[in-house]
Amino acid sequence: MKVSYKLDLSELTRITRKMQDELYRELKQNVQQSAQGASVQAKQSAPRDKRVGHGGDLSRSIYYRVKDLTGEVGVGMPYGPYQDFGTGSRVVVPSGWESYAMQFKGAGIRNVNIAPQPFFYPAVNVHESKFNNECEKSLNKVMTKRR
Numbered sequence: 001m002k003v004s005y006k007l008d009l010s011e012l013t014r015i016t017r018k019m020q021d022e023l024y025r026e027l028k029q030n031v032q033q034s035a036q037g038a039s040v041q042a043k044q045s046a047p048r049d050k051r052v053g054h055g056g057d058l059s060r061s062i063y064y065r066v067k068d069l070t071g072e073v074g075v076g077m078p079y080g081p082y083q084d085f086g087t088g089s090r091v092v093v094p095s096g097w098e099s100y101a102m103q104f105k106g107a108g109i110r111n112v113n114i115a116p117q118p119f120f121y122p123a124v125n126v127h128e129s130k131f132n133n134e135c136e137k138s139l140n141k142v143m144t145k146r147r
Contacts, residue, residue, distance in 0.1 A: 019142050026138035027069055034131035035071030039064035041123035042073065047083055058083065062120075075120055086116030097121055 039062055046059040061076030075081075081104040085091055090113045093101040 019145075022145075023138065023142045024069075026142060027135060028066075030131055030134045030138060031069055031071040032066050033134070034127045035064040035066050035073050037130070038073045038123045038127035041126065042075070042120050045119035045123060047117040047119065058119075073120075073124060080120060082114060083117050084120045085118075086114055088113035090115050092116045092118075094118075094121060094125075096125075 043059045043062045046062065048056050048059065058075070058077050058080060061080070062074070063076060064071065064073045066072075081101065085093055085097075085101050085104065087106070088111060091101075
């Protein structure tokens with residue numbers, strides 16, 4: 001008596017390719033939504049100069065870009081980080097942002113103490129958390145979907 005087992009990987013390959021394509025689409029959409037959402041929230045929260053003709057430059061400089069599975073959110077004005085974290089003795093750097101904030105540390109030549117007006121990092125933090133949750137949901141959705 002004899003029993004043979006033969007594994008046909010062609011069906012498995014088809015299913016995994018389909019899952020990979022679906023997961024890619026889902027994750028790309030998550031990247032798009034997160035980058036755009038962080039950008040919109042940062043623009044809404046950005047401080048504005050109240051003088052006529054001066055308000056909104058910082059907000060208008062906030063942008064986002066998405067390419068494949070990479071999203072980027074940024075501030076085009078060089079003073080953005082100083083608004084976000086403050087300057088001089090009034091600097092407040094939130095946990096997890098220390099290494100990023102250090103690149104904007106001044107040499108101590110001027111004594112300018114501007115209070116922080118966080119707008120960028122809170123938006124990024126909120127949308128990073130949402131992004132992680134949505135990616136987990138996407139993965140579960142694709143993995144549990146019946147083929």
